[in-house]
Amino acid sequence: MKKTIGYLAAALVLLPVILCILISCKEQNVIGVYDLRYTLSYDLNDTQQVGSLWDDIHAVATLQGIVNRKGPRLFIHYIVTHGIDIDSYWWDKYREPGRWLHEKDTVVYQDIIQLIEAYRKDINGVVLYDSSIASTSNVASAVAGIENLIAVRYDTDPNSLYSRIVLNGPKLKVIARLIKENGTPLFTGTGIIPGTDRMSTGSLKNDPYIWFIENYMKTNRCSGEFGAYYIDQKWREKPTATVVNHHTLTNHDFFVSKKAFFFDLSPWGDEPATDDETQVTGTDLNTLKEFLSEAYRINKGEKMCYIGGFPSWAFKYTQHAGGIHEDVATEWEFSKLIGAYNAFKDADAIGYGALANASFWTHFPLKERYPQRRVSLEELKQRGYLDEDGKVDFKGRNFFIFYVGDYDASSWVVQRTPSIWDDENRGKVPMMWAISPVLENRVPMALDYYRESATHNDYFVAADNGAGYLMPGMLQEPRESGFKSGLDSWANHCKPYYERWDLTITGFIIDGTAPGLSKEGLDCYASFSPDGIVPQKVPLTLLHGDMPVLRSDYDIIADDPKIAVQHMLDRVRVRPVPFHWFRNILKTPTWYVEFMDELHSADPDIELLDAPTFFELYRIWLRQNPAAATGKIEME
Numbered sequence: 001m002k003k004t005i006g007y008l009a010a011a012l013v014l015l016p017v018i019l020c021i022l023i024s025c026k027e028q029n030v031i032g033v034y035d036l037r038y039t040l041s042y043d044l045n046d047t048q049q050v051g052s053l054w055d056d057i058h059a060v061a062t063l064q065g066i067v068n069r070k071g072p073r074l075f076i077h078y079i080v081t082h083g084i085d086i087d088s089y090w091w092d093k094y095r096e097p098g099r100w101l102h103e104k105d106t107v108v109y110q111d112i113i114q115l116i117e118a119y120r121k122d123i124n125g126v127v128l129y130d131s132s133i134a135s136t137s138n139v140a141s142a143v144a145g146i147e148n149l150i151a152v153r154y155d156t157d158p159n160s161l162y163s164r165i166v167l168n169g170p171k172l173k174v175i176a177r178l179i180k181e182n183g184t185p186l187f188t189g190t191g192i193i194p195g196t197d198r199m200s201t202g203s204l205k206n207d208p209y210i211w212f213i214e215n216y217m218k219t220n221r222c223s224g225e226f227g228a229y230y231i232d233q234k235w236r237e238k239p240t241a242t243v244v245n246h247h248t249l250t251n252h253d254f255f256v257s258k259k260a261f262f263f264d265l266s267p268w269g270d271e272p273a274t275d276d277e278t279q280v281t282g283t284d285l286n287t288l289k290e291f292l293s294e295a296y297r298i299n300k301g302e303k304m305c306y307i308g309g310f311p312s313w314a315f316k317y318t319q320h321a322g323g324i325h326e327d328v329a330t331e332w333e334f335s336k337l338i339g340a341y342n343a344f345k346d347a348d349a350i351g352y353g354a355l356a357n358a359s360f361w362t363h364f365p366l367k368e369r370y371p372q373r374r375v376s377l378e379e380l381k382q383r384g385y386l387d388e389d390g391k392v393d394f395k396g397r398n399f400f401i402f403y404v405g406d407y408d409a410s411s412w413v414v415q416r417t418p419s420i421w422d423d424e425n426r427g428k429v430p431m432m433w434a435i436s437p438v439l440e441n442r443v444p445m446a447l448d449y450y451r452e453s454a455t456h457n458d459y460f461v462a463a464d465n466g467a468g469y470l471m472p473g474m475l476q477e478p479r480e481s482g483f484k485s486g487l488d489s490w491a492n493h494c495k496p497y498y499e500r501w502d503l504t505i506t507g508f509i510i511d512g513t514a515p516g517l518s519k520e521g522l523d524c525y526a527s528f529s530p531d532g533i534v535p536q537k538v539p540l541t542l543l544h545g546d547m548p549v550l551r552s553d554y555d556i557i558a559d560d561p562k563i564a565v566q567h568m569l570d571r572v573r574v575r576p577v578p579f580h581w582f583r584n585i586l587k588t589p590t591w592y593v594e595f596m597d598e599l600h601s602a603d604p605d606i607e608l609l610d611a612p613t614f615f616e617l618y619r620i621w622l623r624q625n626p627a628a629a630t631g632k633i634e635m636e
Contacts, residue, residue: 030105032067034115036060036078036250037085044239048157054236055153055161056112057249058137062144062151065256067119068359074119078250078356081415087356089418094445100364112161113169116150124148125173126166130185131155134275136178137233138262139208143176145256146221153233154179178208187211203279206287209263213287217261217294224298226260227291227343228252229309229334234264234275234316241314245354248309251411254358254442255308263291266317267334274321285337292341293481301483304493305343306441306468310334310409314350332512336471339514340481342489344468346438348411355411358442366444370451372460372502375612385617392621398572398606400580401614402556402592403507403534407435408463410442416586417446426589427455429596430610434463434507437497447501459611461507462529466490467497471514473537476521487524495528505615508552508583509535522549532615534581539631541577543622548615556582561595565602572606576633579618 036057042049060076067074079086094101109115127149129136140151150172155162165172180186186194189204196214200207216222230248239247255262266273266284273284295305311334313327314320320327331349338345348355380386387393407413413435433450440447450460465472475486498504506529509517516537517525525533526547534552542549554571558564572580599606609617622629 030107031072031101032074032115032118033106033108034060034074034076034112035108036076037080039078040080040244044244047236048159050236050239051153051155051160053239054233054247054249055155057247058141058252059150059152059161059165060112060115061249061252062141062149062256063116063119063123064357065145065253065359066148067122068253068363069257072360072363075360076250076356079245079354079415081352082419084418086415086418090357090361090414090445093449100445113164116165116172117170120170120172122148123150123172125175126150126152127176128152128154128162128166128174128179130179130187131233132185133178133187133204133208134232134234135205135208135264136187138228138230138264139178139212141228141252141256142212142216142222142260142262143178145259146216147176149175154183156183201279201283201287203276203283205273205276205279206265206283209265209287209291212261213290213294217291217298220298221259222261222298223259224295225303225305226255226258227295227305227307228255228260228262229307229311229345230262230264230348231312231315232264235312238315241320242350243354246312246314246350248348248354250354250356251308251348251358253356253360254362257359257362261291261295263288264312264316265291267311267330267337268317268323268325271324273317274323275316288337289341289481292338292343295343296341296481296483299342301342301486302489302492303342304468304489305338305341306438307338307343307345308348308410308442309345310347310349310353312350332471332510335469335510336474336512336514339470339472339474339486340479341483342475342486344438344470346436346442347409347469349409352412352415353409355414355442358410361443361445362441364444364448366440366448366500368500370448370501373612375616380613380616383613385613386620390620391624392617394578396605398578398580399609399614399617400568400572400582400606401432401609401611403434403552403581403583404431404587404592405434405463405508405583406585407433407439408469409436410439412586413439413446414443417449420586420588421450421453423589425593427457428589428593430457430459430608431589431592432507432611432614433458433460435460436463436466436468437501437503438467440497440500451501457610460501460503461505461611462494462498462503464508464510466506466509466525466529467494469510471510471512472521472524473511473514473516473518475524476515476518485520487520491524491527498528503529504531505529505611506533507611509533511535511537522547531612532618540633540635541579541622541628542631543619543629546619548619548622550579550581550618552583553581554583556584559591561591561598564595565598568599569603569606574636576635577628579614579621
């Protein structure tokens, strides 16, 4: 009897604990939903409304990154492209019966105060930043991820978010300050940078970044594996420069969840940054190099650094903003720079650069492997491409392949899937979809969807320049950074991605202004892309070991298929080889079908091949043509 009473008493004592655990588990499994689309109706000519838009989205993105760090708990609706609600598109797809989110409980939050209150236990408070120093908004995002804080802009207007959640409402505690308590700037661009023993750079923009490097990177509190290159709050001065969502605040959540460093710096060393014209020339570049050097140190020179983002060329650092450099040149300069420090980018470029919910979708369960078909010699003979002696049987034909791009950015893939991948004519002609496998980190559900819905005419290769966008020539010694060769690190990084997605071809390698691939660089790619690569700075044709190498050729980007066909015909007629590669950007399957109809009428002897057939035939041809295999054929 005494034992029974004892057990009962123990059970009563444990009951509240058990209930708390059960409630906590249920809370972890419930998905919160918040709709930010109300900000899309704000007047972008009204500075107060622009400020409110910025503040709400910034706070929600940093909150979401913290909440979703260990699991998919908070989903937002925001991105709208060509009238399509992108977030609803993906949400609805995976809410269908049998899908990942089917029967998951949800709670819809009606306003931002209610949302913050719901997840108050997940955060420690607020990091407060300075409206007058644009770079502090990016520093705030980085601090938010490391300290589990919401990023809030200091603004004493009674209707500001700061007034509503710090001075009133939840009255969140300010844990970190990038502005003094009296509201005056913490950073002055003179003397010693506060909180450090370093002299000011002389730049109000750069000093907050140096403060972060000293306090978080050099103390190893920040991740070296993830960086975020997104526009700072300078966006508030030109919100209509491009699509409204290119403040890219919704992109922050994933990088907050990874405790990444954030920056918005010019890659140019020959002019002051266009948003900080009084700085000493090269100050931005020096700070950027310091970020990259610290990331390299934290990663011990072994791991690659994953950088999300892209130069905000419509706002900064180009001729659009009063600079001396063109857009693509700025893209390439940044790509060249980061490669020297073992970093690559997931290129959220302007146009379709906004991405929401990556911290949510990153938890999507992928398969261990997604196999693709291969072609055999016997099949090639049966299809009439090889004669009885195993030689390529051209029958007077030219063969070509389209690089179907550009899908080196998570944001571009997610935004354009409804209008491109879901096109009703997909599957009617062979298409070599060039999609970076590294996008599985932020949009795994999209890559999974592509594979499950692919037709026999859809084949996948890696986009530029493998599992991420960098210029691989900058991995080779000697390096501008002074570091040892990064080729082994790059190969070790790429291999798991290529293996999961069964990729053996790299559809395009942008060499840009970097050195071309050396023997060691080609060896690197042969280790994970054995069935072919298409660089810019190589001989016209080459067989490296047994890896076929074809130099990239023209972009065929005319919207009118008739004009595009003529451009291609003009090019084929002057090329001295029967294999051709052309690139295209964001064209629909319908465009390719119309293009092929026009091409067949104009010249039926030019044949579009599927990717495995094209590269295998090209390899066989190279083996049988020593001049081509050794790079001796040249354009006239």
